[in-house]
Amino acid sequence: MAVTGLELKAMLEEIGVKPEVVRALDPAGPLLKQGLDSIDFPAFCALVEERFGLRLDDAEALKLRTLEDFTARINHSGGKP
Amino acid sequence: MTRAEAIAALRASAHDLVPGQMVQADAFRPGDAPGVGRLFLQIYGEDYPVDEPYVPELLIEANRTGRIHTLVARAADGSIVGQAAAYQSSPPNRRMYEYGQILVDKAYRNSFAAFRMHKYASENMFGRLPGVDGLFGEAVCHHLVTQKMSRGVAFLECGLEVGLMPEAAYAGEGVTGRVSCLLQVRVDHDHQGDLFVPECWDAQVRAILPSWPLKRSVKPGRAGHAPAGDEVTDMAVQQFSFAGVTRCNVAEVGAQFAERAAQEIRESVALGHDLIQFYLPLGSPSCGFAAEVLRQAGCFFGGFAPLWFGTAGQGPDALLAQRFLRPVDLGPILTQSEAGAGVVRMVLADMARAGREFGAPVGVLAEQSNDGPSAS
Numbered sequence: 001m002a003v004t005g006l007e008l009k010a011m012l013e014e015i016g017v018k019p020e021v022v023r024a025l026d027p028a029g030p031l032l033k034q035g036l037d038s039i040d041f042p043a044f045c046a047l048v049e050e051r052f053g054l055r056l057d058d059a060e061a062l063k064l065r066t067l068e069d070f071t072a073r074i075n076h077s078g079g080k081p
Numbered sequence: 082m083t084r085a086e087a088i089a090a091l092r093a094s095a096h097d098l099v100p101g102q103m104v105q106a107d108a109f110r111p112g113d114a115p116g117v118g119r120l121f122l123q124i125y126g127e128d129y130p131v132d133e134p135y136v137p138e139l140l141i142e143a144n145r146t147g148r149i150h151t152l153v154a155r156a157a158d159g160s161i162v163g164q165a166a167a168y169q170s171s172p173p174n175r176r177m178y179e180y181g182q183i184l185v186d187k188a189y190r191n192s193f194a195a196f197r198m199h200k201y202a203s204e205n206m207f208g209r210l211p212g213v214d215g216l217f218g219e220a221v222c223h224h225l226v227t228q229k230m231s232r233g234v235a236f237l238e239c240g241l242e243v244g245l246m247p248e249a250a251y252a253g254e255g256v257t258g259r260v261s262c263l264l265q266v267r268v269d270h271d272h273q274g275d276l277f278v279p280e281c282w283d284a285q286v287r288a289i290l291p292s293w294p295l296k297r298s299v300k301p302g303r304a305g306h307a308p309a310g311d312e313v314t315d316m317a318v319q320q321f322s323f324a325g326v327t328r329c330n331v332a333e334v335g336a337q338f339a340e341r342a343a344q345e346i347r348e349s350v351a352l353g354h355d356l357i358q359f360y361l362p363l364g365s366p367s368c369g370f371a372a373e374v375l376r377q378a379g380c381f382f383g384g385f386a387p388l389w390f391g392t393a394g395q396g397p398d399a400l401l402a403q404r405f406l407r408p409v410d411l412g413p414i415l416t417q418s419e420a421g422a423g424v425v426r427m428v429l430a431d432m433a434r435a436g437r438e439f440g441a442p443v444g445v446l447a448e449q450s451n452d453g454p455s456a457s
Contacts, residue, residue, distance in 0.1 A: 037225075042193040046200060057103045058194075062191065
């Protein structure tokens with residue numbers, strides 16, 4: 001089952017990103033230029049790993065810049081269980 | 082093995098790590114000790130002030146006995162790319178540990194190694210370490226990363242060590258002036274006790290006290306409550322030469338406290354230090370007296386440190402008073418939370434008061450911008 005950008009936005013709120021930052025996110029824009037910082041980003045990657053049973057090595061994770069990149073990566077690996 | 086021999090061995094086996102490997106955080110194993118030593122040598126050279134990180138058998142023994150709880154970030158080939166630790170440091174309370182020494186190999190600075198260690202610590206160490214009642218951290222204030230990570234795991238802001246570290250400690254990070262650190266404390270197992278709130282810093286202590294659910298019998302710490310003539314001051318003094326800081330842990334306030342404090346201030350000036358800190362025992366009825374002595378000596382409020390003394394001396398908690406020994410330039414003081422900003426405002430206001438009332442040297446804050454809650 002494919003994951004949606006909306007679900008990933010909800011996960012960003014779970015890790016503590018402010019709702020107003022999440023609401024304003026452009027799915028095609030780099031997360032680190034839209035209010036996520038160097039703690040939020042790895043925390044989000046860790047939650048994606050845990051939630052979708054993925055293993056992202058750091059180099060690969062750092063190439064996932066936008067919410068759309070994450071959606072594509074998760075769905076490429078089979079989406080959500 | 083001596084420290085010198087250990088450092089020589091580390092130098093002889095020095096090598097660059099293979100970059101880009103998968104990294105996992107994990108508990109320390111004895112075989113990790115040389116990798117931890119290699120990290121300290123890479124980052125601090127030979128100057129780190131304690132021996133354990135360099136000498137494998139000392140680090141292994143400290144982890145075995147629980148004086149240090151090291152965690153590592155281990156690469157797929159077994160190399161140690163990062164380390165962090167909870168360890169006994171300045172507090173007289175041996176059950177109050179410091180959390181810090183977070184180091185990452187230069188080849189892995191653009192990885193998530195630091196985050197993975199932090200996540201491991203929050204899931205496996207904080208609140209779970211045997212013999213540890215509380216943890217404290219000193220989060221630098223020229224960026225917000227450490228403060229944010231600490232607050233997320235219940236390290237609460239309770240003091241500001243103004244200008245604690247010299248600019249040279251953060252070379253390459255673009256900071257000008259001495260770097261201040263926010264004192265953040267996490268309490269896992271409280272100990273009931275008396276708390277004599279010094280009259281002169283009553284508002285500050287009472288503003289911070291509700292941060293944790295501490296069981297305290299709160300009483301006024303009157304400035305006039307001098308210790309009896311036969312009571313002796315018990316003061317342990319640590320000199321941090323590189324930082325230019327003197328730290329005095331006052332376990333017992335005695336009749337000669339004023340003379341002892343003045344002597345330490347004079348000697349610290351003679352050493353060329355910039356800052357002196359006094360940790361006073363808030364469980365002592367004479368704490369208010371000692372606080373007033375320090376206030377009149379030009380000290381200002383620094384913080385309230387729960388469990389700093391524990392059962393040592395007249396604990397359990399401490400009041401931090403501090404004094405600059407000459408005027409210094411301060412780097413930016415950024416805060417991540419409103420609670421942290423409140424602490425910073427209180428401390429800086431009292432520093433300014435010490436300058437006005439007693440002509441004490443003060444820190445001069447650089448112009449700053451702050452994305453988080455304002456401290457000014």
